[in-house]
Amino acid sequence: MIGGVLLDLSGVLYVGGKALPGAHDALQKLAVAGIPVKFVTNTTRTTRDMILSQLAAMRFNIAADDLFTASQAALTYLDQQNLNPSLLVHPDLLTEFSTVSPGAVNAVLIGDAADSFTYQNLNRAFRLVLEGAPLLAMGYNRYFKQADGFSLDCGPFVAALEFAADTKATILGKPSSTFFHSAVGEFDCPIDEVVMVGDDVEADVCGALAAGLQGLLVRTGKYRAVDESMIDRSDAQVVDDIEAAVEWILLHRR
Secondary structure (H helix, E strand, O other): EEOEEOOOOOOEEEOOOOOOHHHHHHHHHHHHHOOOEEEEEEEOOOOOOHHHHHHHOOOOOHHHEEEEEEHHHHHHHEEEEEEOOEEEHHHHHHHOOOOOOOOOOOOOEEEOOHHHHOOHEEEEEHHHHHHHEEEEEOOOEEEEOOOEEEEOOOOHHHHHHHHHHHHOEOOOOOOOOHHHHHHHOOOOOOOHHHEEOOOHHHHHHHHHHOOOOEEEEEEOOOOHHHHHHOOOOOOEEEOOHHHHHHHHHOOOOO
């Protein structure tokens, strides 16, 4: 039974700024069926407003309240824990963290910093963590798919800092169970009736299953055939694309 849907963005609805075939019609079918949908992403190279603008340019008319990002989750956590982190994030994301003070640093927060993942910046983060600052990460994804191919995500750099400082990062985006539970907070259905649709077998599907949701892996975006060996097919579904995912959801709706 499906009473709510979490949808990943990149790799599921689009790749490299181009909508995937059938994505618009699939979302329309969910809307007509009245199934609540939340769009969730670990993308940390752009702000929420930038993501919404990019979606609109691809003719995805998604309301701001229906988008839940890793940076949102991070800001909530920082506020709750009274943390003021040193930021190792993409320059385009800095405005999202305008409340962070440059002084009195008591944590390290990592996102997909792209070209800002320099030795100097990573070493600065390493020294802070080694001195006791908690290591926070907005994701643990290994890589993602761009128009020109696969690219490293923030996970490998977080793992390097974990190894060097002999610590474990607190993950604030997917696959954190807290992230998934926050995303479905407004759904009027049990959490085990919510399905997460994504192209990342670890962050999307395995993360959702561990959090008590259902998981649905699509064979688009960063998907690779080996991914299917990482899940128990009795617990998760694997379909070709977002169109097939929505057809499965409609067959199993409440």
